[in-house]
Amino acid sequence: MSNSPPTYGDLGKPARDVFDKGYDFPKVKLSLKTKTESGVEFDTSGSHDLEKSRTTGQLKTKLKFPDYGVTFSESWSTAAEIDSELVYEPSAVAGLKLTLGSALVPTSGFRQARLKAGYRRDYVSLDGDVDLRVNGPIFRGSAVFMYNGWYAGYQMAYNTSNTKLEANNVAGGYQGSDFTVHGSLMNAADCTTSVHHKVSDKTEVGLLTTYNWQTSNVSLGLAGKYVMDDGAVMKTKVNNQGQIGVSYAQDLRSGVKLTLSGMLEGRNVQAGGHKFGLALDFES
Template sequence: MSLPQPVPPSWKDLGKSSNDLLSKDFPISGTVLEVKTSTPSNVTFKVNGTRDNKSKHILGDLEAKYTDKAHGLVFTQAWTTKNVLKTQVELENQIAKGLKLDLSTALTPDTGSKTAIFTTTYKQPGLHSRAFLDVFKVRGLLALLAPPSPRTPSSAGTASCSVQRRRTTSRRARSPSTRLRSASAPEYAVTLHGLGNLSTFAASYYHRVNPDVEAGAKAVYDTKATTQGVSLEVGAKAYLDSAAFVKAKINNSGILALGYTQSLRPGVRASFGLALDTQRLNEVSPEGPAHKVGASFTFEG
């Protein structure tokens, strides 16, 4: 008797562990403040503000989200400091099991600019499909995230099949413009990508060394890039205790990034980041910003 086939992950989730390790919790571009509160009536309010170190500008947004789990409905409304009104309506598992409908709109009253993207996602054992339609441009794209077949049409966009399971998994996926191979186990994940008609190649790995230490790396080779060679980045994360961890990463350009995150109390978290150009440490007066520093504060209640 065969086991039920799991739902394949979405394309963006492939290599997610490595990407999160190398990109998150490094607040080096400025200062970020996020305040989030929830009400007993399933309404969540969030205020987010960011001060960019380079431009010195402060950008932010105010967001309200209503969730009705009984009917699979999520309604989100946001207003940004650039005077952009954003609305998102999500409906899941109501019309059919595994089907999710999503309508995301944005309106800029100052210029009259507007966008509306309608997305459908359908998940079943062995199948993960996604289709979206730009309402104002009337252009759709279908991406099938399931085991491909020779009859897969060229309009299907990208395809992938990689399933996270308790045993080691190794799958391959192909489309006219993309190749992918992924292997995973509970303690590691390896992903290979061939993108843009095989003009860009990427390889990444993530390894949970032990419960307190994680490591990962990513290499990218772009045949169309002006600079030759492979871009390489490697990083690690170590938990100091149950409330704090440190992260570090360095790339082949000599940029070293350090991050420290501390939970001060339930719902309150602070992160600090530092980026150093190790090739310019001895310069007395370097041209341009050689090093960066930033912080992030999150309050949730």
């Protein structure tokens, strides 16, 4: 739905993307996306953590049946986890999305099923899901309402195994044509505010602040993104801890993208602790 608001998890996303996307440190990543003539999609990825000296990988497959509004996907990881998901979007009910998912780890015996439902209409976005676990289900729900750019949202999660409200979050803000102002409060403790401004088709800037009411810890960050004439993307960010991040992404050829990123500990350059990341993406 073109006039429906974002889901709760996507509120404030424009600013987060300026801060997070393209920064892969401290990992070296490789991904390959392909699609067969019959429409089956394959997404293979692997990464090596330079700090933990740990290598992980994952294979995802996706098959779509657009005539029936059905999508089936499955993934396998080096952590021996197998995830499956079946999505149904009935054409008779615009904006409705139903999902049945499962997770299985044969080595540990962990297994879980999840039922999800989402509904998008003008001015409203609703989501609900339940994790069916052996020790008791977990219920989650969220709602976002938007009118003339102003929005408000609520998100909750309740764990029946320990009768605990694990998430009790609220958010609000304004989304304009070229800027977004967002604020949220998580579990009455973490307060986050962000501003995103799309200065032009090539330039974006973001501001992000967080404050914890219990510890009084404050963080402040400023980030920018610039698209060069040749299509390369240059990003940089800095925070009040003196950490400076830089990212550079370039299409080497059609379907091949290289991303280099790093973080400099600006307060103590000689002490080390700097981080480096590299990502190479293939798509055909």
